[in-house]
Amino acid sequence: MTLNSAYLKRIGVRIALNVLTLIIIISISFAIMKSAPGKPFETERSPSPQVLEELHRKYDFTYVQYLEGILFHFDFRYSYSHRNSTVLEIISEALPVSMELGLYALVLAIAAGLCWGLLSALYRGRWFESFIMALAMIGIAIPNFVLGSLLQLIFSLKLRATPVAGWSDIESKILPVIALSLTYIAYITRIGRGSFLENLNKDYIRTARAKGLPETRILWKHLLRNSILPVINYLAPATASILTGTIVVEKIFNIPGMGRYFIESVFQRDFPLALGVIIVYSLFLLFLNLLADIILTFVDPRIRLQ
Numbered sequence: 537m538t539l540n541s542a543y544l545k546r547i548g549v550r551i552a553l554n555v556l557t558l559i560i561i562i563s564i565s566f567a568i569m570k571s572a573p574g575k576p577f578e579t580e581r582s583p584s585p586q587v588l589e590e591l592h593r594k595y596d597f598t599y600v601q602y603l604e605g606i607l608f609h610f611d612f613r614y615s616y617s618h619r620n621s622t623v624l625e626i627i628s629e630a631l632p633v634s635m636e637l638g639l640y641a642l643v644l645a646i647a648a649g650l651c652w653g654l655l656s657a658l659y660r661g662r663w664f665e666s667f668i669m670a671l672a673m674i675g676i677a678i679p680n681f682v683l684g685s686l687l688q689l690i691f692s693l694k695l696r697a698t699p700v701a702g703w704s705d706i707e708s709k710i711l712p713v714i715a716l717s718l719t720y721i722a723y724i725t726r727i728g729r730g731s732f733l734e735n736l737n738k739d740y741i742r743t744a745r746a747k748g749l750p751e752t753r754i755l756w757k758h759l760l761r762n763s764i765l766p767v768i769n770y771l772a773p774a775t776a777s778i779l780t781g782t783i784v785v786e787k788i789f790n791i792p793g794m795g796r797y798f799i800e801s802v803f804q805r806d807f808p809l810a811l812g813v814i815i816v817y818s819l820f821l822l823f824l825n826l827l828a829d830i831i832l833t834f835v836d837p838r839i840r841l842q
Contacts, residue, residue: 550829554822561818562606562811566599569807595808602811612812617804623812626797631816633703634786634793638779640713645720645778650767652721653728654755657736668725675722684715684788701790712789716782720774727770731763738762772828776820 595614597605605611612623656668691711692700699708735741736759744754786795794813801809 547826547830550826554826557822558815558818559603559607562603562815563599565811565814566602569811572805572807606815612815613808615801615806615809617800617806617809623808626809627794627812627816630792630794630797633791634795635779637703637709637712637716637786637791637793638775640709641717641720642775642778644713645717645724645774646767646771648717649721649724650728650760650764652725654732654760656725656729657732660733669729672722672725675718676726678718680715680719680782680784681788683718684711684785687711687715688788701788703789703791703793708789712785712791715788716778716785720778723770723774724767727766728763731766732759735759735763768828768831772824773821776817776824779820 595616597613602613605613610624612627615621615623615626618626652668652672656665659665688700688711691697697707698711702708703712740758740762741754744758745751783795783798785791786793787799790796794816797809798813800806801813
């Protein structure tokens with residue numbers, strides 16, 4: 537399969553727009569951070585004017601300096617609250633933890649969401665469909681902080697089956713993964729169910745059944761491929777959100793990921809660290825949206841002809 541020149545040009549335009557979008561995000565975030573009340577070096581015991589001058593000389597920067605450092609040198613500057621540590625060093629330690637948590641939650645969300653969506657479509661009009669959709673509604677309605685606290689109360693404090701918090705062995709990772717993935721499972725279930733129902737009565741499914749093809753082959757090779765497109769569209773922003781970590785889940789379970797550092801940076805007025813986390817999240821979101829567009833091209837040949 538070859539991609540036509542028009543589609544390659546479209547990808548190039550998308551990349552250019554993503555760069556422009558990133559510059560706009562950096563600009564708005566920088567303006568908000570700089571306009572926030574309070575100064576990062578002002579505490580109850582403020583340092584001497586000489587020390588303040590030295591701190592500002594080392595840590596302060598203008599918008600042009602920051603934008604140039606990000607775009608051309610990938611330099612996120614030094615953290616205010618973690619002295620002598622660059623923002624890139626801090627993110628390099630926290631990002632793998634958030635990505636590990638997010639990867640487990642993403643795999644669980646896709647597997648469970650697609651299975652539940654397919655089952656609810658196959659058992660349409662029966663009690664099993666109502667049961668699955670009721671669970672999906674509960675998963676969407678319950679906030680992460682409520683779900684995380686309930687999981688800790690039941691499985692950690694009452695049953696003592698898992699640790700209350702932390703991120704070390706397998707047992708400590710079960711509850712955070714479930715708490716993070718449940719909302720995404722619910723959304724994928726609802727999106728998948730609607731797409732599966734739409735395609736179940738299409739002519740190509742009836743033709744495949746008329747040919748005597750096994751039902752499992754029809755479902756997984758024909759139905760799944762044509763029904764997964766709306767799920768892929770949803771997964772682009774959802775994956776960026778999952779992989780970069782959810783602030784509430786990481787805070788509740790005391791996980792040393794991006795979310796914890798972002799909260800600390802806001803309370804401690806650590807502008808470079810907060811900006812760094814925002815930029816990393818934005819990069820993931822822009823990249824995954826572009827990747828979803830490319831994947832859709834391979835899954836649905838009709839897109840290549842547009």
